[in-house]
Amino acid sequence: MPILRNIAQLATCPSGNPQEDAGLIDNAAVAWTGDTIRWAGPAGDMPPEYNSEPAIDCERRLVIPGLIDCHTHLCFGGWRADEFAQRIAGASYQEIAAAGGGISSTVTATRAASLGELRRKASLTLDAMLRLGVTTVECKSGYGLDTANELKLLEVYRLLNQAHPVDLVATFLGAHVVPAEHRNLRARYVGLLCDELIPAIAREGLAQFCDAFVENGAFTVAEARRILSRAAEYGLQIKIHADQLSDFGGALLAAELGAVSAEHLEYISKEGIEALAGSGTVAVSLPLASFYLGEAYLPARELLTAGVPVAVATDFNPGSAPSFHLPLAMTMACVNQHMTPQEVLNGATTVAARAISASDRIGSLLPGYKADLVIVDMPSLNQWLYQFVPNACIKVLKNGLWV
Amino acid sequence: MPILRNIAQLATCPSGNPQEDAGLIDNAAVAWTGDTIRWAGPAGDMPPEYNSEPAIDCERRLVIPGLIDCHTHLCFGGWRADEFAQRIAGASYQEIAAAGGGISSTVTATRAASLGELRRKASLTLDAMLRLGVTTVECKSGYGLDTANELKLLEVYRLLNQAHPVDLVATFLGAHVVPAEHRNLRARYVGLLCDELIPAIAREGLAQFCDAFVENGAFTVAEARRILSRAAEYGLQIKIHADQLSDFGGALLAAELGAVSAEHLEYISKEGIEALAGSGTVAVSLPLASFYLGEAYLPARELLTAGVPVAVATDFNPGSAPSFHLPLAMTMACVNQHMTPQEVLNGATTVAARAISASDRIGSLLPGYKADLVIVDMPSLNQWLYQFVPNACIKVLKNGLWV
Numbered sequence: 001m002p003i004l005r006n007i008a009q010l011a012t013c014p015s016g017n018p019q020e021d022a023g024l025i026d027n028a029a030v031a032w033t034g035d036t037i038r039w040a041g042p043a044g045d046m047p048p049e050y051n052s053e054p055a056i057d058c059e060r061r062l063v064i065p066g067l068i069d070c071h072t073h074l075c076f077g078g079w080r081a082d083e084f085a086q087r088i089a090g091a092s093y094q095e096i097a098a099a100g101g102g103i104s105s106t107v108t109a110t111r112a113a114s115l116g117e118l119r120r121k122a123s124l125t126l127d128a129m130l131r132l133g134v135t136t137v138e139c140k141s142g143y144g145l146d147t148a149n150e151l152k153l154l155e156v157y158r159l160l161n162q163a164h165p166v167d168l169v170a171t172f173l174g175a176h177v178v179p180a181e182h183r184n185l186r187a188r189y190v191g192l193l194c195d196e197l198i199p200a201i202a203r204e205g206l207a208q209f210c211d212a213f214v215e216n217g218a219f220t221v222a223e224a225r226r227i228l229s230r231a232a233e234y235g236l237q238i239k240i241h242a243d244q245l246s247d248f249g250g251a252l253l254a255a256e257l258g259a260v261s262a263e264h265l266e267y268i269s270k271e272g273i274e275a276l277a278g279s280g281t282v283a284v285s286l287p288l289a290s291f292y293l294g295e296a297y298l299p300a301r302e303l304l305t306a307g308v309p310v311a312v313a314t315d316f317n318p319g320s321a322p323s324f325h326l327p328l329a330m331t332m333a334c335v336n337q338h339m340t341p342q343e344v345l346n347g348a349t350t351v352a353a354r355a356i357s358a359s360d361r362i363g364s365l366l367p368g369y370k371a372d373l374v375i376v377d378m379p380s381l382n383q384w385l386y387q388f389v390p391n392a393c394i395k396v397l398k399n400g401l402w403v
Numbered sequence: 404m405p406i407l408r409n410i411a412q413l414a415t416c417p418s419g420n421p422q423e424d425a426g427l428i429d430n431a432a433v434a435w436t437g438d439t440i441r442w443a444g445p446a447g448d449m450p451p452e453y454n455s456e457p458a459i460d461c462e463r464r465l466v467i468p469g470l471i472d473c474h475t476h477l478c479f480g481g482w483r484a485d486e487f488a489q490r491i492a493g494a495s496y497q498e499i500a501a502a503g504g505g506i507s508s509t510v511t512a513t514r515a516a517s518l519g520e521l522r523r524k525a526s527l528t529l530d531a532m533l534r535l536g537v538t539t540v541e542c543k544s545g546y547g548l549d550t551a552n553e554l555k556l557l558e559v560y561r562l563l564n565q566a567h568p569v570d571l572v573a574t575f576l577g578a579h580v581v582p583a584e585h586r587n588l589r590a591r592y593v594g595l596l597c598d599e600l601i602p603a604i605a606r607e608g609l610a611q612f613c614d615a616f617v618e619n620g621a622f623t624v625a626e627a628r629r630i631l632s633r634a635a636e637y638g639l640q641i642k643i644h645a646d647q648l649s650d651f652g653g654a655l656l657a658a659e660l661g662a663v664s665a666e667h668l669e670y671i672s673k674e675g676i677e678a679l680a681g682s683g684t685v686a687v688s689l690p691l692a693s694f695y696l697g698e699a700y701l702p703a704r705e706l707l708t709a710g711v712p713v714a715v716a717t718d719f720n721p722g723s724a725p726s727f728h729l730p731l732a733m734t735m736a737c738v739n740q741h742m743t744p745q746e747v748l749n750g751a752t753t754v755a756a757r758a759i760s761a762s763d764r765i766g767s768l769l770p771g772y773k774a775d776l777v778i779v780d781m782p783s784l785n786q787w788l789y790q791f792v793p794n795a796c797i798k799v800l801k802n803g804l805w806v
Binding site for chain 2: 079080081082084085088089128131132291292294322323324325328334335336338339340341380382383385386387388389390391
């Protein structure tokens with residue numbers, strides 16, 4: 001039974017804790033067998049028989065659960081770096097879109113890319129995420145927007161989940177935007193999602209979740225209700241991109257449908273917060289998208305005060321959040337959303353696990369949980385989220401193995 | 404003569420260019436001998452005799468001048484991570500200071516630390532900066548605030564400059580705040596700076612610049628004028644921490660005294676901008692401080708439009724900017740200050756060199772300049788500053804040697 005000892009601070013992030021309490025233990029130790037945590041606690045309480053087990057000296061560092069990035073658009077063709085420069089130089093989204101840019105350009109590039117190309121590119125991103133301490137990633141389709149290409153993206157995720165140490169949780173986001181070829185007959189595209197794609201994806205087990213972008217310019221509340229209800233009939237769990245750019249009713253729909261998570265919520269209304277507080281839905285905060293877009297940040301304090309758990313994720317995608325740096329998103333959540341380091345760490349571990357319906361297996365360092373953990377080259381949680389460095393993660397344990 | 408070839412994009416950052424033009428060359432090559440650049444240009448224009456020289460294949464990557472961090476408080480004792488958590492939880496600066504925190508706690512920790520301890524800690528920071536592609540660092544004293552401890556900090560910089568591959572440029576910032584023991588007799592502390600410290604530092608050649616923090620709670624315009632004028636008499640060049648938290652007259656004083664640089668400038672007035680435009684003073688933007696403090700950002704577009712060059716630096720210090728990640732500061736300058744990637748790169752190379760009076764030797768990749776350069780694992784400048792990654796720098800050449 002391997003033991004981690006000489007841990008300056010251990011964050012156990014118990015799933016039952018209030019979000020402000022990350023279960024910090026100073027001078028701690030952790031033990032696991034196979035892929036499962038067996039014991040975690042103060043070093044002085046360690047059962048004496050563990051003293052003869054092989055021990056790894058953490059040299060007075062911080063140990064945390066493997067991070068969970070619970071909202072990404074992991075797989076896409078191309079990038080949009082030149083739009084970044086154009087936007088800074090004053091071009092509007094409308095001008096960029098009119099010139100063939102924006103999300104359409106990513107759909108074009110994604111459709112043009114082969115499954116192998118997309119897989120290789122996403123795999124390199126997963127490698128880099130893992131080096132940052134991320135051990136589980138939720139990943140959405142939504143840049144294919146037709147049957148063949150949505151299935152292609154979900155197939156990439158299925159293959160990567162088998163081949164890569166990082167665990168992937170797939171979400172079908174056919175309801176990302178209406179693709180150009182259906183723009184004049186939106187109902188036909190909604191019908192395609194409901195009658196063709198959702199049944200096929202459920203049949204093949206290609207996604208655990210179905211998501212919809214509820215926003216002016218994307219999908220109406222009525223369209224999303226139809227799509228997500230159909231997904232629920234087929235056994236998919238529900239996520240919603242809600243209230244990102246305006247108070248558009250997405251949070252209310254999330255509560256109505258019992259969504260597992262409502263994501264973005266930069267413009268959530270008071271009624272939306274109250275509705276989520278009663279629904280058990282997790283709010284997913286995406287500070288990097290707010291940063292890159294120069295937009296508002298999710299009102300974390302209001303949500304937490306209302307009792308809504310707040311996860312923190314990257315939103316990694318080629319338009320509004322081209323960085324997969326989850327620890328940067330976490331420091332931004334501290335600074336820009338006034339979440340405490342403990343709230344933020346829970347938000348990227350046990351609360352993120354809840355946002356993908358997995359908080360009984362991952363996100364906590366308690367006996368019986370998956371042995372996914374990170375040694376962080378910092379003396380404390382506060383120091384880590386305060387002193388932003390390129391990468392403080394120095395060792396990652398995934399399923400009980402060093403990777 | 405070593406050659407870098409197969410460069411996808413080379414940024415030469417000529418010191419004479421307008422700031423919006425970073426001298427980008429696609430499909431480029433660079434040659435150097437000893438510590439000096441000999442040739443840089445389109446690969447097709449490379450003199451044929453270079454074809455027999457040893458070449459390093461950049462594999463279609465970006466190459467830039469070594470980055471220059473022209474505003475840091477590199478050397479200090481302790482950290483203030485717990486204050487970070489306290490501030491998020493709602494404690495005010497005043498409350499933290501009253502409890503012995505804030506800058507006073509760093510002064511106490513710095514005074515208590517030995518020269519060797521301070522040197523080891525700062526050296527590790529320089530190692531990490533170099534890995535990010537930073538080859539020259541301006542570093543301020545200002546956490547000693549008495550004769551022995553200010554000289555101790557400047558001695559650390561002198562020793563590190565000899566021992567470490569990164570070049571250091573030292574600035575005396577005795578006028579950071581008035582230390583507690585002089586708080587009731589400010590004039591005595593100003594006298595100590597003018598009559599004892601400045602002459603001693605000039606005599607020993609321990610600093611090239613003298614800086615003063617002109618702000619409510621720090622030093623008045625009249626006090627700073629006295630200190631900086633004395634420094635100028637002793638041959639030190641002038642920098643000013645100006646208009647960071649309020650429009651306090653610092654920029655006007657910088658113009659009046661012909662300061663090499665005016666730093667922060669988050670609250671610079673219209674008159675301040677006009678004054679700097681006429682004085683040749685460089686504005687130094689510190690986006691990480693604005694981020695961590697939740698404060699305004701320097702009005703980069705207004706300054707650039709007025710013809711004031713804008714450098715970009717980290718402000719690395721244990722209070723308001725505990726990160727030394729210059730590329731993160733650069734992406735923040737793009738996003739939050741609407742500086743284009745070319746303006747930002749010039750801001751961290753040739754304009755930063757100007758802010759330390761060195762733009763004739765470093766910050767550009769032109770023949771005769773120092774062979775300080777970075778291979779960045781990105782295909783273009785736009786891609787690098789858009790897609791924030793932990794560290795895109797994969798190889799650093801310093802004084803003509805790979806480090």
